Amino acid sequence: MFCWANDVAAARLNLGYRPIDFLAHKERCESFGKDQTRVNFAIRKLGDTTIVGLVEIMNISPVHRSAEIGIRIGDEANRGGGYGKEALGLALDFCRNHLNLNHPQLIVLSNNARAMRAYKAVGFRREGLLRKAVFVDGAWADFIVMAVLRPAQTKRGPTVAPLVPTREAEPAAA
Numbered sequence: 001m002f003c004w005a006n007d008v009a010a011a012r013l014n015l016g017y018r019p020i021d022f023l024a025h026k027e028r029c030e031s032f033g034k035d036q037t038r039v040n041f042a043i044r045k046l047g048d049t050t051i052v053g054l055v056e057i058m059n060i061s062p063v064h065r066s067a068e069i070g071i072r073i074g075d076e077a078n079r080g081g082g083y084g085k086e087a088l089g090l091a092l093d094f095c096r097n098h099l100n101l102n103h104p105q106l107i108v109l110s111n112n113a114r115a116m117r118a119y120k121a122v123g124f125r126r127e128g129l130l131r132k133a134v135f136v137d138g139a140w141a142d143f144i145v146m147a148v149l150r151p152a153q154t155k156r157g158p159t160v161a162p163l164v165p166t167r168e169a170e171p172a173a174a
């Protein structure tokens with residue numbers, strides 16, 4: 001995880017590069033467990049204990065029932081093999097079933113085609129464009145905002161008659 005945090009090429013696909021030393025990285029990781037606004041998961045292949053990537057659910061808001069999702073498959077050799085989509089699907093299940101979130105969202109650099117394909121495959125849809133929002137590797141870049149909304153709950157049909165003022169509902173005097 002420390003090596004991934006200092007991977008310049010991957011950082012260029014994310015939010016730009018800023019080196020981090022081992023102690024600062026360790027402290028950051030240790031703080032995750034105490035932070036109620038985030039849940040971090042490691043991604044592993046079935047039957048293998050090695051971590052191949054990370055999914056983060058951040059800025060969890062119980063008021064707005066929203067959160068932001070971030071993902072990284074650590075090594076290029078493991079990318080493009082479907083692990084990202086599967087992990088995102090599991091993270092979305094967790095958001096719905098355990099955090100009761102309605103609106104998981106994320107931001108992605110507009111040139112990160114592979115990430116956008118993976119997000120789209122699990123249900124994220126483009127919601128907007130933040131023009132020249134970030135400075136990455138010597139140039140301004142656009143962010144695309146994507147979100148996945150929970151399917152609308154089916155409305156129940158009416159089960160009571162339309163309400164009427166109580167005076168009108170009184171039986172007429174004999």
Ligand SMILES: CC(C)(COP(=O)(O)OP(=O)(O)OC[C@H]1O[C@@H](n2cnc3c(N)ncnc32)[C@H](O)[C@@H]1OP(=O)(O)O)[C@@H](O)C(=O)NCCC(=O)NCCS
Pocket residue numbers: 010013014071072073074078079080081082083084085086107108109112113114115117118121
């Ligand atoms: C983005 C990332 C998490 C996706 O995970 P992954 O395991 O590589 O992705 P998957 O294999 O599950 O799915 C990738 C999708 O993009 C497509 N794809 C693969 N390589 C591609 C490429 N070079 N360009 C465009 N699309 C590509 C795949 O066909 C698949 O789409 P499909 O389901 O419509 O066929 C992973 O590539 C990664 O960590 N990249 C580096 C860091 C990064 O970009 N993080 C996201 C920051 S917002």
